[in-house]
Amino acid sequence: MVIVRPHQAPSGESLLFLIPQSVHAALSGDLASHWGNGGFLPLVHPEVVWPAIFHHDDGWIPTDNAPPIDPETKRPVSFLDSPPADSHAIWTKSIQGAARISPFAQYLIAEHFMMLREQSHSADSEAGRTFLSKYDELCESWRDRWEERHPACHEEDVQRAIRQLRFFDWFSLWLCLADRTEPHTFEETPQDVPLTITPQEEGVFVTEPWPWTVQDVHVAVGGWLVPDRNYDDTDDLLREMNDWRRLHWRFVPK
Template identity: 30%
Template structure:
């Protein structure tokens, strides 16, 4: 089943692989100011978590499946819960095998998705991951507070990348995806006494931050597939996906004016 990021346009679907989104998160993190990503004993592990946080989706990004109820391919938001949790757990385990502290951060990241959810399956996932989290914290001598802050940093760079994935380049502020129209909530966890971090498009190829997130101006590349809705209807989403070439969106990230 299919779990790409989908940017819905009037005449087309823009499809983005989860792992490419994570690579964009990591590109931004590598250029981040120390205030947003301070150097510390887990710096390398934190960056690995940012880069690998969606690795559980890699296999799922290969073959699209149509969601009749939504009138579009399945996306990560509406992917069925049980297989979603299984792939989350697999991605966490793969990351932990390479880098235990990264596995801890990704486990915290995914567990946070289910805050407010109820049910035996969610409870089982949460309890399993809480055992993992306690074990890694003890083995790494990492405090819960330290891990929570690093997870908030993961959430922030995930959100910065998703901002570019979910909004077509040049989208006016009042037409942006609703998740980030009012800013990036994860910045509140890092800087509770500051204004919420926000961003806005300046033309079709640039995003400007409201605060100095990056050490320098940065240009990134994001692979996308633009599939006309008509094409998907005529031959099916799987064939349309296979028959559409990847293109690249280049985005320049700018400091505040």
């Protein structure tokens, strides 16, 4: 499942911009780079938290490369409409893959997905309860293994690390889901310091307060432009996935 973003060509033709979930997660990591200024604390244990942010959606890579088609709507399935069982399987791959980073990375990514499930309408379904129960137990073991090696990682740091992953995930999604033309204030930041993003000319955002340690930040994502039409199946869509484009954003201080 990909991020499905409506797009209109200069000719007026309606298109879909399909952004892979793994690319969105890499954007999360790019936004987290050089973070820690203007009231915003740096990443907790960046040697672990940064790659956890960057790779938290690696489990989506197979479906990113072959997006499924909804049999009823005949459209590419957005990650927002992913059936719980499918999401659980994909999230599990992401959590398992994070083992190459650290038990703490597994803990953070699992906690992130557990929160997503807890806040969804399927939290009380059998699949939801099974997923939450399984990872609630595993999270404890991963955190215990981490703290055996890092006893100085206090509860406040752990919670801040979780909030950092969640914030950069949402920051990236906010950019990817639509063309932003109005000012927006992120209220739920890692330190609950409001962050206001104000669009200027195309792709440029004035940012207040300035949260990065560099003078400006330039990030981008790639995705496929495809016709906005009905598709018979994934193979039908894959035949149209040959126009790879990039979206660019530049953040500057006020």
